[in-house]
Amino acid sequence: xxxxxxxxxxxxxxxxxxxxxxxxxxxxxxxxxxxxxxxxxxxxxxxxxxxxxxxxxxxxxxxxxxxxxxxxxxxxxxxxxxxxxxxxxxxxxxxxxxxxxxxxxxxxxxxxxxxxxxxxxxxxxxxxxxxxxxxxxxxxxxxxxxxxxxxxxxxxxxxxxxxxxxxxxxxxxxxxxxxxxxxxxxxxxxxxxxxxxxxxxxxxxxxxxxxxxxxxxxxxxxxxxx
Numbered sequence: 178x179x180x181x182x183x184x185x186x187x188x189x190x191x192x193x194x195x196x197x198x199x200x201x202x203x204x205x206x207x208x209x210x211x212x213x214x215x216x217x218x219x220x221x222x223x224x225x226x227x228x229x230x231x232x233x234x235x236x237x238x239x240x241x242x243x244x245x246x247x248x249x250x251x252x253x254x255x256x257x258x259x260x261x262x263x264x265x266x267x268x269x270x271x272x273x274x275x276x277x278x279x280x281x282x283x284x285x286x287x288x289x290x291x292x293x294x295x296x297x298x299x300x301x302x303x304x305x306x307x308x309x310x311x312x313x314x315x316x317x318x319x320x321x322x323x324x325x326x327x328x329x330x331x332x333x334x335x336x337x338x339x340x341x342x343x344x345x346x347x348x349x350x351x352x353x354x355x356x357x358x359x360x361x362x363x364x365x366x367x368x369x370x371x372x373x374x375x376x377x378x379x380x381x382x383x384x385x386x387x388x389x390x391x392x393x394x395x396x397x398x399x400x401x402x403x
Contacts, residue, residue: 207231218242229255239263253278265289275303288312300324318343334358346370361385378402
């Protein structure tokens with residue numbers, strides 16, 4: 178990609194290269210150390226250079242709709258990443274442990290990938306307010322999820338979850354839980370104790386008999402979709 182196209186796509190702290198048919202990220206991108214927002218979505222990318230770690234002023238990074246099977250460990254050097262990290266619609270089955278260093282990040286989307294095990298590093302991202310991992314093959318969540326105590330929205334549609342850990346009752350900031358399309362057989366009663374829960378989505382779940390405490394949730398104003 179020619180440098181003049183980069184200039185056209187760039188506006189001071191933002192570089193928007195969405196759907197530019199790159200195939201590979203131009204090396205010149207990694208020299209733009211002043212960037213706060215970098216959009217590389219929908220570019221047929223199969224790899225990201227270790228040089229990503231140079232962009233330490235990034236607040237938002239969009240790598241969605243590509244063909245990534247791995248991320249560089251240097252992504253953990255982006256400790257200023259606060260707003261959004263989009264990794265959805267790739268071929269990821271694991272995440273680098275260094276991702277756990279991104280403790281200021283508010284939004285993470287790892288939906289539409291190839292995860293079968295929930296990535297443990299996510300449980301160290303203690304600043305998350307919204308987490309999306311829909312359309313994977315994850316069958317359980319670790320009890321260490323409780324460390325993400327600021328989480329408000331948990332989107333887990335179309336996975337293989339049978340239940341949730343009872344410790345979820347201690348995640349008191351939760352407002353929304355989306356469990357659509359999971360083969361649930363049990364829901365922990367601790368969900369009913371979540372003081373701020375506004376929406377529990379159980380549509381397309383045909384494997385569970387709903388417990389009586391669901392009615393209690395509805396009485397206090399929580400919307401339960403089933």
